[in-house]
Amino acid sequence: MRAASQRMIWLTVIALAVFFLFFRSGLDFDYVIPKRLARLAAMILGGICIAWSSIAFQTLTGNRILTPAIMGYEAVYLLLQSLLVLAMGTQSLVALGANGNFFVSVLLMLGYSWILHRWLFRNGGQNVYFVLLVGLVLTMVIGTFTQFVQLKTSPGEFSILLGFTQASFGRAEPGQLLVSAALVAAVCLAGFRSLPTLDVILLGRDQAISLGVDHRRTVRLHLALIAVLVAVSTSLLGPTAFMGIFIANTAYAQARSRRHRITLPTGCAISVGIFILAQLAVEHVFNYKTTVGILVNLVCGGWFLATMARTRGTA
Amino acid sequence: MITTRNLFKTYGSKSVLRDVSVQFPTGALTSLIGPNGAGKTTLLMMIARLLDPTRGDILLDGSSVAHMRSADYAKRVATLRQSPEFNLRLTVEELVAFGRFPYSRGALTPRDLRAIDEAIAFLSLDRLRRAYVDELSGGQRQMAFLAMTIAQQTDCLLLDEPLNNLDIKHAVQIMRALRRLCDEQGRTVILVVHDINFAACYSDHIVAMKDGAVRCAGAVSEVVTEDCLRELYGLDFEITHGERGRLCNYFNPPGELK
Numbered sequence: 001m002r003a004a005s006q007r008m009i010w011l012t013v014i015a016l017a018v019f020f021l022f023f024r025s026g027l028d029f030d031y032v033i034p035k036r037l038a039r040l041a042a043m044i045l046g047g048i049c050i051a052w053s054s055i056a057f058q059t060l061t062g063n064r065i066l067t068p069a070i071m072g073y074e075a076v077y078l079l080l081q082s083l084l085v086l087a088m089g090t091q092s093l094v095a096l097g098a099n100g101n102f103f104v105s106v107l108l109m110l111g112y113s114w115i116l117h118r119w120l121f122r123n124g125g126q127n128v129y130f131v132l133l134v135g136l137v138l139t140m141v142i143g144t145f146t147q148f149v150q151l152k153t154s155p156g157e158f159s160i161l162l163g164f165t166q167a168s169f170g171r172a173e174p175g176q177l178l179v180s181a182a183l184v185a186a187v188c189l190a191g192f193r194s195l196p197t198l199d200v201i202l203l204g205r206d207q208a209i210s211l212g213v214d215h216r217r218t219v220r221l222h223l224a225l226i227a228v229l230v231a232v233s234t235s236l237l238g239p240t241a242f243m244g245i246f247i248a249n250t251a252y253a254q255a256r257s258r259r260h261r262i263t264l265p266t267g268c269a270i271s272v273g274i275f276i277l278a279q280l281a282v283e284h285v286f287n288y289k290t291t292v293g294i295l296v297n298l299v300c301g302g303w304f305l306a307t308m309a310r311t312r313g314t315a
Numbered sequence: 316m317i318t319t320r321n322l323f324k325t326y327g328s329k330s331v332l333r334d335v336s337v338q339f340p341t342g343a344l345t346s347l348i349g350p351n352g353a354g355k356t357t358l359l360m361m362i363a364r365l366l367d368p369t370r371g372d373i374l375l376d377g378s379s380v381a382h383m384r385s386a387d388y389a390k391r392v393a394t395l396r397q398s399p400e401f402n403l404r405l406t407v408e409e410l411v412a413f414g415r416f417p418y419s420r421g422a423l424t425p426r427d428l429r430a431i432d433e434a435i436a437f438l439s440l441d442r443l444r445r446a447y448v449d450e451l452s453g454g455q456r457q458m459a460f461l462a463m464t465i466a467q468q469t470d471c472l473l474l475d476e477p478l479n480n481l482d483i484k485h486a487v488q489i490m491r492a493l494r495r496l497c498d499e500q501g502r503t504v505i506l507v508v509h510d511i512n513f514a515a516c517y518s519d520h521i522v523a524m525k526d527g528a529v530r531c532a533g534a535v536s537e538v539v540t541e542d543c544l545r546e547l548y549g550l551d552f553e554i555t556h557g558e559r560g561r562l563c564n565y566f567n568p569p570g571e572l573k
Binding site for chain 2: 195196197199200202203205206207209210211212213214256257258
């Protein structure tokens with residue numbers, strides 16, 4: 001039953017991907033299809049990043065209403081974009097180039113999380129709620145700072161900034177996609193072996209230690225992996241904020257299990273599928289008048305509520 | 316044999332445990348008793364390695380536990396904390412399977428499956444095997460968690476107030492199960508318990524603590540005396556010996572409370 005429904009999800013995702021590639025493409029292999037392939041790759045990578053990072057983060061914090069966005073990664077990203085525009089004006093787009101901007105963003109977010117983790121874990125383990133509180137405060141402080149910077153920009157520059165605040169699959173370039181794919185593959189390899197350990201962490205810190213899990217090491221490893229995934233997805237797509245909440249909870253409801261060997265692949269499939277759907281709608285139905293982020297939240301929210309109603313609140 | 320040597324725990328200037336040196340006999344059921352804030356749970360959590368001592372040593376069969384690998388320690392000592400609010404969608408069987416994690420790391424072998432069956436049968440939970448843990452009553456849930464701890468097949472079990480919030484029948488069931496673990500399987504059981512009568516009735520050995528120090532430790536007949544308990548709790552006790560054993564009556568002591 002479970003295996004069958006998993007297979008259904010994957011088949012649907014593959015069908016959607018094929019449809020996305022060829023629908024109204026005129027079989028133009030020179031321009032339309034390569035462009036669509038790049039967008040598809042961005043959706044697959046982004047989907048994996050968002051689903052994995054949200055589900056793992058919810059497990060580590062023991063909380064189903066959080067995403068790693070609460071740790072301030074996206075705030076750092078937006079501050080960087082604002083400062084770049086403030087310092088160099090519209091020239092910054094040319095000076096750094098899309099690739100330069102991508103790599104600077106990834107490195108900055110990795111550096112930010114490295115400093116944050118160093119500081120938070122400097123003397124042994126900290127209460128996870130303290131970590132979240134620090135993350136939330138930093139998010140707000142950096143966000144306020146970003147708004148302050150944006151006050152100093154001209155209307156034209158501000159409209160460029162607005163583009164950075166919304167998730168989009170259209171801006172990824174092949175070079176960035178290759179690097180992202182390598183990073184995501186490395187994370188999957190490093191994390192996949194310890195997925196059963198994440199299952200045990202769901203029982204809580206004390207029970208996990210009692211069952212022989214090196215809790216501190218596992219938490220630090222997975223927070224580091226999450227940092228890489230968030231850095232990749234934010235640099236590639238832009239901020240996704242709390243999209244991960246919908247995706248993670250829909251995955252739990254669909255998988256009817258909390259085992260990470262099941263929920264993570266299901267979550268990845270669901271997010272990739274929904275991204276493709278949303279992108280199709282934006283391109284062919286709404287003619288670019290709405291954004292992917294809005295549609296994703298609408299679809300996921302609706303699906304999650306429907307699953308809740310169907311399983312009588314046991315999602 | 317678990318031994319603690321000059322164990323201290325301090326938070327800032329407040330000391331919670333002071334110079335605790337105590338032995339827990341192998342293959343026996345030991346109860347930690349004492350008023351709230353005596354340091355019983357702190358001591359138990361340090362033995363479980365959930366808390367680090369400020370000073371002092373804990374020895375398991377003569378070697379210090381501080382540097383043992385978590386995975387190895389989990390094959391020798393299992394801990395059950397007060398079962399927390401539980402919102403995972405797991406069946407009893409799946410929960411008990413977690414007890415095999417130290418051995419299988421998630422991939423269950425036939426030997427693991429046998430251990431899970433045995434633990435479930437030991438507590439007569441067969442009927443609840445496929446029930447969801449979050450839908451069980453408090454007593455049944457505690458039994459399910461105990462089954463997980465039993466499936467861990469360790470020589471030593473540590474339990475933090477396993478009778479908390481249980482009705483009297485489930486409390487008797489749990490205590491009987493712990494007693495059988497000692498008698499039939501030779502395991503060492505150490506538990507924190509507040510009900511002095513349960514402690515007196517089911518233990519081999521009692522460690523009485525107050526204000527972060529051990530007041531008295533020994534066989535039940537040495538510790539469960541009117542003088543010792545009065546000293547420990549500041550209450551007047553009457554101990555009667557009936558056909559079914561010792562009974563401590565403290566429910567309505569004469570005179571004003573100090």
